[in-house]
Amino acid sequence: MEYGVRRRLQRLHGRNVPWMPPLLLLVGIVLLDLNATERFRIISWIVLVPGTAAAVCGLRTTAVFTVLAVVAYVAVDTAWPDRYRAGPGDFVLVAVGGLMAVVASGVRLCKERQTLHIQDIAETTRRTVLRPLPPRWAGLEHAGVYLAADVDARVGGDFYDIQPSPHGTRLLVGDVQGKGLAAVETAAALLGTFREAGYHEKDLATVAERLETRMRRHRSHTCALGRDDGDRFATAVLVGFPEHVPDAVDMVNFGHESPLAVGPRGIRELPSGDGLPLGFGDLAEGLPPVRRVPLAADETLLLVTDGVTEARDRADDFYPLARDIARAVAADQHDTDPRRLVLRVRDGVLRHSGGRLVDDTTVFAVRRIRQAQGEDPELGRLRS
Missing domain, CATH: 3.60.40.10 (PPM-type phosphatase domain)
Known part of the structure; x- marks a missing residue:
């Protein structure tokens, strides 16, 4: 039963490519921040990456993107001179946002499993009534x-x-x-x-x-x-x-x-x-x-x-x-x-x-x- 649920969740979200949007978002934010001027720092936007992953990916994938977002934030921010760095405040934002994304992903998957279980019950009922x-x-x-x-x-x-x-x-x-x-x-x-x-x-x-x-x-x-x-x-x-x-x-x-x-x-x-x-x-x-x-x-x-x-x-x-x-x-x-x-x-x-x-x-x-x-x-x- 659990195997069947996982397979349907994969088909539901097309798990062969759902990691692509958050990955492209991560790369785009990093490249844009590195090539922008000091007046247009957007590295803190990287908090959107685990949030996007939570909406379309599994729990482990969301956790991976959370870690990648934190590491990328630290790497890119430290590449700038001290006076242009976003600082620890935005780091906390990215870290907490990532943790919340992991929790949200777990809640979403739990709800989806409940929905699929209810659909299984409805399908069984349908086969019982309309054999x-x-x-x-x-x-x-x-x-x-x-x-x-x-x-x-x-x-x-x-x-x-x-x-x-x-x-x-x-x-x-x-x-x-x-x-x-x-x-x-x-x-x-x-x-x-x-x-x-x-x-x-x-x-x-x-x-x-x-x-x-x-x-x-x-x-x-x-x-x-x-x-x-x-x-x-x-x-x-x-x-x-x-x-x-x-x-x-x-x-x-x-x-x-x-x-x-x-x-x-x-x-x-x-x-x-x-x-x-x-x-x-x-x-x-x-x-x-x-x-x-x-x-x-x-x-x-x-x-x-x-x-x-x-x-x-x-x-x-x-x-x-x-x-x-x-x-x-x-x-x-x-x-x-x-x-x-x-x-x-x-x-x-x-x-x-x-x-x-x-x-x-x-x-x-x-x-x-x-x-x-x-x-x-x-x-x-x-x-x-």
Whole structure:
């Protein structure tokens, strides 16, 4: 672990050359002082050398530059006649400044190690919540990208997962209302229920019921702990790929963005999220219905969170997702490939918003593995 931290610190500051700026500053001050007149003595500026080293170098390198600065000060100052010397006052300034630079360098490195450790924790959390998925799994090929609005946190309330089961492959994509660790905790709770119910339950409607129940239980538990989670909810799309229906999917939409079917013949908008989000099922007569919708073998299912559809440019216009994808597919039908499709949407959102993400952004694309590719759609299905 410590080795990995040191390597990343080296990459962070490019440790192959960070000593160059303080070295050039040291040489420049010495040469300028030696070639200046007695009215322009700048040798005391050499205190800037260890200060510069503290900002870009390691602890030992900063200590070396502190010693070099003190030695250079003494050597250059004594080279002048007595009446022109800077004197012991500036020597103390250089020595104390160097010691403070060494302390500052140690504090900076300690903070950087703490930051890297926190980033490691965030990355581990992200892998736990959004577990890595094989690119061709359970009869599906897919690609996904997640961009956290908080670049330091690296994880937020968006979630997605694929769960193989004896009853067909299931897919869940969603977005928890709110941000921060509470949203991450809710996403983890929903994904845990999906992975269990998605495998064991035969009916997709039962999986949907389990998700709704889990959301309400989780909210009740957090409220009992005194947290203000009483109104928390999650939008989601639950998709089932029936084993013996190659040209359709089953779908339950909990108030989420409408999925898009992207194929060589263009794009189609699938059923919208007219149902209530997860957690609000008690406000309606029942959960959103399971709908069977056509999805051809050469069509890719594209699902996004509102970080995509609500991305705005400087003119406050929303990102035109459907129009952008339709134009890309018309120009090149290979853009229906999940990986290329996800990258196009990601780049389009970042370009449209100028890189200013105001919400977590998830893009997920999936399609059945084609028989013509020599693959068995059931290959890789987990049954244990």
